[in-house]
Amino acid sequence: MHWEGQGSSSGPASPGDVVGWIEIPRIGLSAPVVEMANVDDRENLNKGPAHLMGTAYPGEEGNCVIAGHRTTYSRPFFRLDELSEGDAVVLTGRGGSKHTYLVRWKRIVDPDEVWVMEKTGGVVLTMIACHPLFSARKRLVVRAEAVKGTDAVE
Template identity: 45%
Template sequence: GLDVLKYGPGHMKNTAMPGEIGNVVISGHRITYSRPFYRLNELNYGDPIYLYTKSNMFIYHVVAKKVVAPSDMSVTLPTSDRTLTLTTCNPRFSARTRLIVIAKM
């Protein structure tokens, strides 16, 4: 559930694992619980994202940034390539929409 986000960004269940083909979806808070995605809006096309696991480091590059409704789950759908999708509440201090950053390996 959402309680895991109290401890940092969380990997969405039933999405790909880092480095795998598919869509790795990670959610994080912008304002509370150490604000891991506070500056997510500052990422731009081509920027690298370094994703660390216990045993590996993966580099993805930003290919898109968009805002969607909280009910829009299309951003979590599987992909045919190595995709990383980061999601957080938007704008800051509101949960009205979701900021989505999409990156590819």
């Protein structure tokens, strides 16, 4: 099953479309996710958590990449650094399909370390934000893996 933003009855997702919802109970995040054309699409990234077009959608094999600001605009990923291994992230598509992921690791990388956005084996989620707070010097990356048995994940 595809995340409903990709090819639902309302048509394919375009940059700026709300394509789902992200919930991270540990840090109190519950927010819509918009489609982002590419890593330079600041207009849509500034709206809140943004799914990187061309990456996997929740429940699909591969790497679902979602970026968000930590200190500007709605600062959805302000507390992303507080996540620990085993914390849950729930993504819901427009059609209501829910996919639960569990955090596996977090790292600080340089902005040019784009390997974190590359296609992966398995059903994974990669969340990215600038680091440290009030700086774009590095990137905070949190990787999570889908829990089998949640909707399309088998």
